[in-house]
Amino acid sequence: MTDMAPGTAARPEQPVFELLDVEKVFQVRPPGSIFSRRTVGLPALDGVRLKVRRGASVALVGESGSGKSTLLRVLLGLDEPTNGRALYNARPIGEMRRAGPAFARDVAMVYQDARGSIDPRMNVGAAIAEPLRHFGIVPPGEIPGRIAELLDRVGLSPDTALRYVSGLSGGQVRRVAIARALASEPSVLVADEAVSGLDVSTQAQLLNLLRRLQREMGLTLLFITHDLGVASYLCEEIAIMYLGRIVETGPTDAVLAAPAHPYSAALRKAAPEFSAPITEPLPGEIPSPLNLPKGCRFAGRCPRAAADCRDVDPELRSHGAGRMVACLHPLDAP
């Protein structure tokens, strides 16, 4: 991978985030039994392994319901894994979050619903001042100046501070959300579908902004998207999820140029120009997470499925330079 943020060059170091066989099971009522109190476990995450290096930019891609948001909530410490370990700088995330504001300051979030994530009764200035004050980033007297600086950094004029999100356009609100996330001077920026639902040129501007911020500030960026184009533009690494598990990871360019997992290949084929979001990538139905097949969970839709696929659940294994794949018969095995 080229073009890394300064100071984070291939130094072998502690990953920022490390997920070790993380499992997250939600207790839900089984469909069709509204009146019973019985619940069944829904594995939203099932054996997720992921390492995020400091300064890396990682795209998390997968169909709706594959567990991307749940994975994000685990990384943010909003959900505790039911099993496995979720670490931040080698310490359990839940513990870090409870230990004080340091974790919250270092890991900032840009919500998909940026408008909903900002108090409608606060003007933009007050919304950005909140983290500045809460984390004591600058002395109170310098808060207005810092607000103007942050707005400038995301390409908004200083007088935006006096406006309310209800009067801003979708693109402007995303910029405000990014400025607010940057206020605490985080080293990690986590974003859930941060550019979806915008017109193409606004999307492009925001992506450009995010990429520039990531490189200039050396941010670690975790970006959920269902748009392979966004992933390849913004992120050096990609993690492809299917039914609660990461099925392939590696450098975005390499993975998209020659996907190793049949599911990645199908996604890639469904979006040849990288422009359209994933809609109906594959024939066949996604199995219900309540009723997972015994072997590979992709077997029902996989064109390469063989007999052993119905018995053996493939683990994420190394597959060439910096790549991992969870498949018994990956494409173009090295």
Place this chain on the structure above:
Amino acid sequence: MAAVTDMDSPTPAPAAATGPGRRSSLFLRRPFFTIALLATLAYVGAAVFAPWVAPYDPVQQSIDAMMAPPGPAHWLGTDSYGQDILSRIIYGARYALVIGLCSVLIGAAGGLVIGLAAGLAGGWVEWALMRVIDSILALPSLIMAVAFIAILGQGVDKVVIAVGLSMIGPFARTVRADVMQVRVQLYIEAARLMSIPRWQVIARHVLPNVVFPLAVQVTIRISEAILVSSSLSFLGIGVTPPTPDWGLMIAEGRGFVAFAPWMSAMPGLALALLLIALSILGDGIREEYDPKLRGGS
């Protein structure tokens, strides 16, 4: 992804104007609101400047001018004690507005505390509070107020407290509903994510988002409070004579409706006009400031 335009140029502000610009045109857009506002201000002016604008002392009795019909000396006539009805109506505005405002504020304050507690506590606290509120709400506020008067006794201060207590229930219920709605908003989760302590989240995000709709409720319910307090006086269990209270005046005129109809009609008209003006005012404020009614902003 090739067509990436220059992102450093600030996006121009959308034309939709907010803030002061919107407020200044409110009076032109809502003529009835403006008339209602002027009428209410006239009542407030009469109440504040009563000693200067009232032609007579409101409790000055005159044997020479008992039950005088409206005329040049007494514009709205006199009552059975020869008291000038216009002057009594003007002084009566003081009682109506002060009692209405104070009791509504008591109701709103009590409702805010109970509604917040119910909406934030959850569990059995919420359950218990809501059972109490629901059973209180089952009774009309006038009946509640009568019950409280029976406990407290008569007098202006007692009326304020009784009417105020009777209004806590409805206020508590709307506050709780608003709290429930605010609690699940994304900006609350975002604040939690920032590790902002719970009480600060409540003070900074929950409270303002609940207090603004509550303030709208207050303006709407002032007329209800005035009506209930006037009803108490009318029933003879509220304010005591010879206080120039409209409800009391209407009641006193009841026996003379056949030959001196102005005795009841004039204070009744004063009350009705104020209630209408206040309700137009309240509706206007609600429609203007309640985003749910304004529709897709």
